[in-house]
Amino acid sequence: MMIKKYLCNIYVTIRNFFRRLNPNLLKGTGVLFLAGVIICVCLLPVPQKAASSLNYLDEESMDSLDAGAMVVMEIGANGSEVVKLQKRLNQLGYYTEHASGVYDVKTASAVNEFQRQNELSATGKADYTTLDMIYNQENTARTSQLEQSYEYGDCGEEVALIQRGLAVAGYFKLECDGMFGLATKSAVMSFQSDNGLLSNGRASGETFELLSEIAQPAGINSYAAVMAQSSEKEIMAVQQALADLGYMSAENLTGYLGSITQNALESFQKQYGLTQTGEADQDTVQFLNYIVEYRGIGGSAQPKYATLNPGDSGEAVQDMQEALKKLGYFSGTTTDYFGDKTEEALRNFQAYVGLSDTGIANSRTQDKLFTLASKMPSTLKSYKLLEQEDESVAVRRLQTGLKTLGYFSGNVTSYFGSKTYDSVRKFQRAKGLTVTGKADIATQRLLFSLAPEAEDIEVIEKLKWFNDAKNLFKIGTTAKIIDVNTGYSFTVKRTGGYYHADVEPVSASDTAVMKKMLGGNWSWNRRPIIVVYNGRYLAASMNGMPHSFDKISGNNFSGHFCVHFAGSKTHGSNRVDEAHQAAVEKAYANGYKVLD
Structure with a gap:
């Protein structure tokens, strides 16, 4: 009709x-x-509906397409599906505009940010994989980041905290009065520029987090107040610190707590928002000492620890080695001698936490060292350093632990992207660790002591083909195959198959790796493998014989080969192949050896 x-x-x-x-x-x-x-x-071709009207969740109709990469919406699309997407992005905190139904630059920017935060390819285009994650992600908006944003004209305690961080770092010379004026904006821009951040003068995101961290010393205040009856050495230390920070002249370092020193203390207290008493009380001495050590200048209000140098010996040296060992920098038996091994461990620690790697344990180094070591569990399990762009089972365990403790949201994968980086930083900051975004030994030791079940997750999954694996590893999508026997890995694309997956190497180099894995000859023999797809590790089996149809050109592979999962069948006889199923079981039982 x-x-x-x-x-x-x-x-x-x-x-x-x-x-x-x-x-x-x-x-x-x-x-x-x-x-x-x-x-x-x-x-003539009938005009197609706008991309936004595609039913992007109709898996059956997309089974023959590259569902993961199909562009469903991009700039220029419009309609009810765009409205739905914009409203969902608004719920998740990525989009703040009115849902207009037009996929414009702001919508693309919101999608791009969502992709970046969720370890996806940041294209700004709403492909199937992105949409699937957007609509299935936990309904947790990024309210914390949105709320913690301060700019010119704002005022309050948080602004005073920002100013204090700037003052500690040497960027702000005025009183920390909680008023975000032009001087504060200029200081924020200078701080951002020097620290590789977007220099927009707005204290939000990582700028706010860094300044909040700098603004206040971590750990317990173990400093004593310095009073008139204190020793001349203690008073001189306070005066030296005040002079180093510019609150009094070096000519007035008398060892006597008189009016000049009291005025200098009151000026210091006023700038940093401390109670203005003009006295060197416990909080003032701690903060004075903290700023001097943070800036790495000469004076010290009251050293907590005596400096240890290479060649020294004694109980303090052994205590230092024990602390280095807890944090993963020192291995072997501890002694009471400060030798080359101790110096090397100390230098590595200093470099990692942002101190000058002198190999000399001054008071600031020891304070940082013992503060961090005190947070470590008693077990000394070793871990490999994990950082951005790493992809492994260890990353999956890390993400699981972070998610268990509430620092990571979204899907657990095996890729260390920007969202994992941000989550590690949040955990480190909350637990008083050095905030680097890298999961070092200390970070992992503490994390897994708080979430031990994360280390015991079942990494390798044995999915049934017809129930799960067939719908997960779709036609048109790519995956990595890891051979359980040799550890060789290469990338394949599923190009067909109903009773099992028919796959092809995606490139000539992948074919070369596959042939090397097989000893140089194609073979029908079944092999246990791990199929790595979307951060999940699936037990499977393969043969190594090219046969039948060929859909990828230029890969030096004439045909495809078969990949079987639990319960899959052969195409010719429509039966379960026992040899393939035995290889699946072997991959499930022994695959962890090549993954770890």
Whole structure:
């Protein structure tokens, strides 16, 4: 009925057009001419609906397409599906505009940020994988990041905290009064520029987090107040620190707590928002000492620890080695001698936590060392350093632990992307560790002591083909195959198969690795493998013989090969292949050896 109506509309439109040109045109052979025009028009492609109207969750209709990479919406799309997407992004905290139904630059920017935060390829295009994650992600908006944003004209305690961080770092010379004025904006921009951040003068995101961290000393205040009856050495230390920070002249370092020192203390207290007493109370001495050590300048209000140098010996040296060992920098038996091994461990620690790697354990180094070591569990299990762009089972365990403790949201994968980096930083900051975004030994030791079940997750999954694996590893998607026997790995694309997966190496180099894995000869023999797909590790089996259809050109592989999962069948006989199933079981039992 629709086709008939479509043809009638075309006929009437063309007929009226020619009648206006010449009424005699449609007589005689003109009728045949008109019929020919209609046929030609009908052969033209029918305009397709906008991309936004595609049913992107209809898995059956997409089974023969590259569902993971298919672009469903991008700039220029419009309609109800765009409205739905914008509202969902608004719920998750990525989009703050009105849901207009037009996929514009702001929508693309929101999608791009979602992709970046969730370890996806940041294209700004809403492909199937992105949409699937957007609509299935936990409904947790990024409110904390949105709330903690301060700019010119703001005021309050958080602004004072920002100013204090800037003052500690040496960027702000005025009183920390909680008013975000031009001087504060200028200081924020300088701080951002020097620290590789976007220099926009707005204290939000990582800028706010870093300044908040700098603004206050970590750990317990173990400093004592310095009073008139204190020793000359203790008073001189306070005066030296005040002089180093510019609150009094070096000519007034008398060892006597008089009016000049009291005025200097009051000025210091006023700038940093401390109680203005003019006295060297416990909090003032701690903060004074903290700033001096943070900036790495000469004075010290009151050293907590005596400096240890290479060649020294004694109980303090052994205590230092024990602390280095807890944090993963020192191995072997501890002694009371400060030798080359201790110096090397100390230098590595200093470099990692942002101190000058002198190999000399001054008070600041020891304070940082013992503060961090005190947070470590008693077990000294070793871990490999994990950082951005790493991809492994260890990353999956890390993400699981972070998610268990509430620092990581979204899907657990095996890839260390920006979202994992941000989550590690949040954990480190909350637990008083050195905030680097890298999961070092200390970070992992503490994390897994708080979430021990994360280390025991079942990494390798044995999915049934018809229930799960077939719908997960779709036609058109790519995966990595890891051979359990040799550890070789290469990338394949699923190009077909109903009873099992038919796959092909994606490139000539992948084919070369596969052939090397097989000892140089193609073979029908079944092999236990791990299929790595979307951060999941699936027990499977494969043969190594190219056969039948070939859909990928230029990969030096004529045909495809078969990958079987639990319960899958052969295409020829429609039966379960026992040899393949035995290899699946072997992959499930022994695959962890090549993954770890």
